[in-house]
Amino acid sequence: MDPDKQSAERQATILLVDDESINLSVFGQFLAPYYQVLVATSGQRALQLVRGTPKPDLILLDVMMPGMDGYQVIGQLKANPKTVDIPVIFVTALTSDLEEERGLSLGAVDYIYKPCHLSILLARIKTQLELKNARDWLKDQNAYLEAEVQRRHQENQAVHLQLLQSEKLAAIGQLAAGIAHEINNPIGFVSSNLNTLNGYLRDVFAVLDACGAALDEKPLSDQTLQNLRELKQAKQIDYLRGDIPELIAESREGLSRVRDIIQDLKDFAHADKNDWELGDLHKGLDSTLNIIGNELKYRCTVHKQYGEIPQIYCLPSQLNQVFMNLLINAAQAIESKGDIHIRTGCADQNVWVEISDNGNGIAPENLPRLFEPFFTTKPLGKGTGLGLSISQNIVRKHGGRIEVTSQLGQGSRFRVWLPIRPPEFGPAE
Ligand SMILES: Nc1ncnc2c1ncn2[C@@H]1O[C@H](COP(=O)(O)OP(=O)(O)OP(=O)(O)O)[C@@H](O)[C@H]1O
Ligand SMILES: [Mg+2]
Incomplete structure (x- = not known):
């Protein structure tokens, strides 16, 4: 058997459309060894067949037919998304250039004279089927690639969110350690003061007990009086009189420091609200400084x-996050001892x-990349490279921008510009 006839094209289905059954018979018999052949003697029948199975891979279409002519048939095929891709070859006795031009302009892939x-x-036919196969393959590849891009995009987003989440957790852990340190300090000296006061109280009660016992002694002997004086001396009651109020004042101060830290923490997180409001940036900066003071000092x-500066409409806790990121970056850029303004x-x-x-400043080639998510020059585990990208998103949400200037080896300056009234609030009344 001719190997050609065994090729993959043999599987292809060709629809022959002609009102002359002699033509159908000649073409049909010639093509049958190569392809599956369907025949239609009218345009209407052809349109019925393309809707069924097997769907033709190519159509040989006569132009002049009673009822619906070939041009009308191709018009309907091209208007339907399900049939628009079937290649159509006109096979016609109309041999004028004009007719050929018309056929091709209607979407036919070829025009053959009878x-x-x-x-x-x-x-x-073989050429057109090969072209169609190539087109179909490309379409499949495109669909596959688009789905793949979509899938990878979703995967990236999931990884990005996961990283954001772990970045947040790491930042919270770091903050918590700093805050624990800040609270531990006053708690430490308040508890040591309480121990000292406990000892002082024991001494005061010893003197009081001795005084009580002396009151029961009648008459009071000189010896008892002398003993009392000595006890008072030994217990340093005069010194305690001065030290006790000092210890109490110091402890009060320690406890109010703890209270302030907790208040700052609340202000910083604005735990109770995340609404736009008139915010005082200096207050935000101060509470942020208190929170990360340990990291900086x-x-x-x-x-x-x-x-x-006036108060501005903002999301205060989010701006605090921006200030925190900038301050921590500044501190991390300082190797041993430096200044932040x-x-x-x-x-x-x-x-x-x-x-x-x-x-240590920023290398000029890094300047354009600073706000890219995940851009970091810090060692693994130290920076995720999200600080500035998150900050920029927050500032943009406020209708503002961040300007950076830096000199390698000299230092850096980050300036956050914020409109007093972000655009979505419209003009002030
Ligand atoms: N004040 C600064 N001085 C020098 N370099 C800076 C400064 N601020 C930012 N950078 C540079 O910009 C990079 C990106 O900063 P960003 O805050 O986005 O990420 P990071 O600090 O590396 O990590 P993360 O903030 O997620 O812990 C830093 O790695 C650093 O190279
Ligand atoms: Mg950072």
Whole structure:
């Protein structure tokens, strides 16, 4: 058997449409060894067959037919998404260039004059089927690639969210350690003061007990009086009189420090609300500084130069997160001992908060990448590279922007600009 006839194209289905049954019979017999052949003697019948199974892979279409002509048939095929991709070859006795042009402009892939050499017809059919297969393959590949891109995009988003989550947890852990340290300190000296006071009270009660016993002695002997004086001396009652109020004042101060830290923590987190409101940026900066003070104080001195700024409409706890990220970055850029300056000011309808450091600065080639998620120059486990990207998102949400200037080896300056009234609030009344 001719190997050609065994090829994959043999599986293809060709629909022959012609009102002359002699043509159908000649073409049909010639093509039958190569393809599955369907025949239709009218346009209407052809349209019925394309809706059934097997769906034709290619249509040989006569132009001049009674009722619906070939141009009308192709018009309907091209208008239907289910049949638009079936290649159509016109096989016609109309031999004018104009007719050929019309056929091709309607979407036919080829135009063959009758009568034609059957082997040429076969070659043209093969070419068109190969083209169709290639097109179908490309379409499948495209669909596969699109699905793959979509799947990977979703996968990336899931990883991104997971990283954000672990970044948040790490930040909370770090903060918690800092806060524990800050609270531990006053708690430590309050509890040591209570121990001292306990000892003092025992001494005071010993003197009081001795006084009580002396009161029962009648008459009071000189010896008892002498003993009392000596006991008072020994227990340093005069010293206790001065030290006890000091210990109490110190303990009160320690407890109020703990209370302030907890209040700052509440302010920082704004745990109870996440609404837009008129916020005081200086208050936000101060409570943020108190929260991360522990992280900063061993490395740098913080200098505050607050200007006159109005309150702004904002999400205060989110802005605090921005300040925290900038301050921690500044501190991390300082290797041993350095300075951080926090300045604020106002221009037109905007306020700005600037955090500058004299740390190691940023290489010029890194400047354009700072706000990319996951861009970090810090060692593994130290930075995730999300701080600035999160901060930029928050600032953009407020209708603001972050400006950066830096000199390698000299330090960096991050200036956050925020509109007093973000755009979504519309103009002030
Ligand atoms: N003040 C600064 N001085 C020097 N380099 C900085 C400063 N702020 C940011 N950078 C550079 O920008 C990079 C990205 O900062 P970002 O805050 O986004 O991530 P990170 O600090 O590396 O990690 P993360 O904030 O997630 O812990 C840093 O790795 C660092 O190279
Ligand atoms: Mg950071």
